[in-house]
Amino acid sequence: MIRLFVADDLSPGARIPLGPDPARYLLAVMRRGVGDTLLVFNGRHGEWRARIAEAGKRGAVLEAEAQARPQTLGPDLDLLIALVKRTRLELIVEKAAELGARRVRLVITRRTNADHANIARLQAIAAEAAEQTGRLDVPDVVAPERLERLLAGWSPDRALVFCDEAGEAEPLLHLLVRGAGGGGGEAPEGAAKFRRTAAILNGPEGGFDPAERDGLRAAPFTRPVSLGPRILRADTAAISALALWQAAAGDWAACPATAPVPN
Amino acid sequence: MIRLFVADDLSPGARIPLGPDPARYLLAVMRRGVGDTLLVFNGRHGEWRARIAEAGKRGAVLEAEAQARPQTLGPDLDLLIALVKRTRLELIVEKAAELGARRVRLVITRRTNADHANIARLQAIAAEAAEQTGRLDVPDVVAPERLERLLAGWSPDRALVFCDEAGEAEPLLHLLVRGAGGGGGEAPEGAAKFRRTAAILNGPEGGFDPAERDGLRAAPFTRPVSLGPRILRADTAAISALALWQAAAGDWAACPATAPVPN
Numbered sequence: 001m002i003r004l005f006v007a008d009d010l011s012p013g014a015r016i017p018l019g020p021d022p023a024r025y026l027l028a029v030m031r032r033g034v035g036d037t038l039l040v041f042n043g044r045h046g047e048w049r050a051r052i053a054e055a056g057k058r059g060a061v062l063e064a065e066a067q068a069r070p071q072t073l074g075p076d077l078d079l080l081i082a083l084v085k086r087t088r089l090e091l092i093v094e095k096a097a098e099l100g101a102r103r104v105r106l107v108i109t110r111r112t113n114a115d116h117a118n119i120a121r122l123q124a125i126a127a128e129a130a131e132q133t134g135r136l137d138v139p140d141v142v143a144p145e146r147l148e149r150l151l152a153g154w155s156p157d158r159a160l161v162f163c164d165e166a167g168e169a170e171p172l173l174h175l176l177v178r179g180a181g182g183g184g185g186e187a188p189e190g191a192a193k194f195r196r197t198a199a200i201l202n203g204p205e206g207g208f209d210p211a212e213r214d215g216l217r218a219a220p221f222t223r224p225v226s227l228g229p230r231i232l233r234a235d236t237a238a239i240s241a242l243a244l245w246q247a248a249a250g251d252w253a254a255c256p257a258t259a260p261v262p263n
Numbered sequence: 264m265i266r267l268f269v270a271d272d273l274s275p276g277a278r279i280p281l282g283p284d285p286a287r288y289l290l291a292v293m294r295r296g297v298g299d300t301l302l303v304f305n306g307r308h309g310e311w312r313a314r315i316a317e318a319g320k321r322g323a324v325l326e327a328e329a330q331a332r333p334q335t336l337g338p339d340l341d342l343l344i345a346l347v348k349r350t351r352l353e354l355i356v357e358k359a360a361e362l363g364a365r366r367v368r369l370v371i372t373r374r375t376n377a378d379h380a381n382i383a384r385l386q387a388i389a390a391e392a393a394e395q396t397g398r399l400d401v402p403d404v405v406a407p408e409r410l411e412r413l414l415a416g417w418s419p420d421r422a423l424v425f426c427d428e429a430g431e432a433e434p435l436l437h438l439l440v441r442g443a444g445g446g447g448g449e450a451p452e453g454a455a456k457f458r459r460t461a462a463i464l465n466g467p468e469g470g471f472d473p474a475e476r477d478g479l480r481a482a483p484f485t486r487p488v489s490l491g492p493r494i495l496r497a498d499t500a501a502i503s504a505l506a507l508w509q510a511a512a513g514d515w516a517a518c519p520a521t522a523p524v525p526n
Contacts, residue, residue, distance in 0.1 A: 091354075098499045100491070133493040173510040177440075227506075228363070228515035230396040236361045236502070243490075243503035244510055247436040252491035 097129035164224035360392035427487035
């Protein structure tokens with residue numbers, strides 16, 4: 001069944017005009033016509049069954065019929081990603097949508113070579129991935145901000161793990177399982193917060209600058225984590241960290257809350 | 264420091280001829296010349312410091328000096344992946360190399376639309392990713408085989424998890440942690456083997472055919488696993504499963520062996 005993300009409000013009988021691009025996709029690529037049904041969602045009103053009411057060369061109109069699924073949101077997880085080359089950045093946004101991130105915030109660090117990104121295109125990639133993955137919202141893609149500025153305005157109730165290739169850092173999965181109430185020799189202390197409202201930060205290919213790393217380590221809401229002994233490209237690190245978080249603390253329902261971990 | 268994968272034996276004073284492609288990379292792209300040093304590895308003799316002994320238009324010759332790191336191998340993990348479109352397949356091979364898979368076996372299933380792949384090109388992608396990620400071997404990329412044939416010849420001491428979108432399946436991380444001696448209400452029984460010599464199988468975009476699924480579920484060395492509530496593209500599923508395995512059972516050193524898990 002085709003799923004389309006739309007901006008309009010959804011209610012019984014609501015008419016949803018489609019612009020040339022989604023209309024062409026629906027009519028020409030997917031060969032649908034007047035009377036055919038599909039699913040639509042807008043991130044607010046759940047998923048609705050809709051019927052193609054009008055179809056023309058310049059657009060189409062859908063009519064919402066009935067709600068198929070009520071609105072749900074995945075876990076409150078943000079991905080913060082230093083700007084990388086366009087193809088890898090687009091891949092990261094696609095995967096963040098599939099892996100249930102709620103927001104993708106682009107970051108400029110001292111070793112980042114770029115300072116802009118095509119947000120409209122990235123947002124369209126996020127919407128298309130959300131359509132295919134079955135989620136009922138689309139992650140917001142937020143325009144690039146400088147890391148220092150972003151940390152200065154950080155809401156301290158969102159815990160931030162950052163992937164740190166240099167220096168000592170706890171494996172990400174270990175932190176998340178420990179935060180679940182596991183312990184072994186180690187108390188879960190502040191680790192539990194990394195399982196709730198959280199964010200994952202991946203630096204640029206060249207890594208964080210030492211001053212940036214010091215700033216990150218000094219902030220009260222952060223924790224450095226490691227992703228194993230091999231050097232990972234930025235996209236691999238981001239995808240891996242998102243998968244680990246969803247599996248251990250998110251909606252993949254594993255490493256549950258009472259698993260103790262030895263030190 | 265530049266790292267190059269070479270086929271030749273490595274020993275003190277060994278001369279390593281480079282063909283036009285690696286020579287051009289080294290001399291023209293990376294602007295190195297006679298006397299400059301780099302690191303080389305062949306998957307057998309560890310990592311060696313080598314010096315550029317000769318450089319010409321048609322090639323170059325390196326001379327091995329001294330071993331920098333002894334040979335090591337990562338955990339014995341295979342990735343089995345149904346053939347998908349070329350760009351996604353190349354991405355999967357790159358990521359499998361970064362994430363420490365020892366072998367990538369290509370699989371033809373009933374819903375696979377392709378039956379061949381450019382193995383030489385995939386092997387080159389694996390080598391380049393291995394060079395960048397710092398590992399001392401390159402994963403073998405094995406030519407496509409039919410799933411039935413592959414299962415018929417399977418060595419039963421390699422446990423196989425397959426990502427199953429249809430039907431009941433335990434979350435992958437849960438299986439791996441349970442296999443670590445965790446238990447809660449559930450005994451670790453056969454789960455421990457999925458932490459040792461293991462393989463991860465990802466089906467095609469259209470999923471496994473019902474007869475294939477029955478065959479997979481019936482085999483004594485297999486276990487179906489889930490990767491959360493969203494529909495993942497083949498590349499996302501493969502990368503996520505590799506990361507989870509390395510984090511929970513491989514060399515990322517997390518979810519250690521005594522973590523109990525509730526039922």
